[in-house]
Amino acid sequence: MRQRIRVDPIACKAHGVCAELFPERIRLDDWGYPIVDPRGVTPDLMKLARLAVAECPRTALHLADVDDPAARPKPEDPPDDLALVSPPPGGA
Numbered sequence: 151m152r153q154r155i156r157v158d159p160i161a162c163k164a165h166g167v168c169a170e171l172f173p174e175r176i177r178l179d180d181w182g183y184p185i186v187d188p189r190g191v192t193p194d195l196m197k198l199a200r201l202a203v204a205e206c207p208r209t210a211l212h213l214a215d216v217d218d219p220a221a222r223p224k225p226e227d228p229p230d231d232l233a234l235v236s237p238p239p240g241g242a
């Protein structure tokens with residue numbers, strides 16, 4: 151089952167550790183809060199994803215199944231987050 155990174159925006163306090171450990175899927179906004187690439191974590195990146203989740207000092211980072219509705223991008227996610235969505239194979 152493919153997974154993606156989710157951030158609990160209430161728990162997150164912008165430490166930025168996650169972006170340092172997992173820049174392949176996480177970057178920081180101007181205030182230091184994570185912007186997560188909504189694409190799933192590929193198997194070759196899973197070790198880094200798990201490390202970022204384990205090292206978050208606020209336990210604000212989680213791995214969730216892509217098929218889990220809670221793991222899908224939400225309308226309230228930052229626009230930059232949605233801009234990282236790749237079109238599905240074969241076009242939109």
Ligand code: SF4
Pocket residue numbers: 157161162163164165166167168169182183184205206207208209210211
């Ligand atoms: S490491 Fe945790 S608390 Fe810090 S920015 Fe990332 S998700 Fe937020």
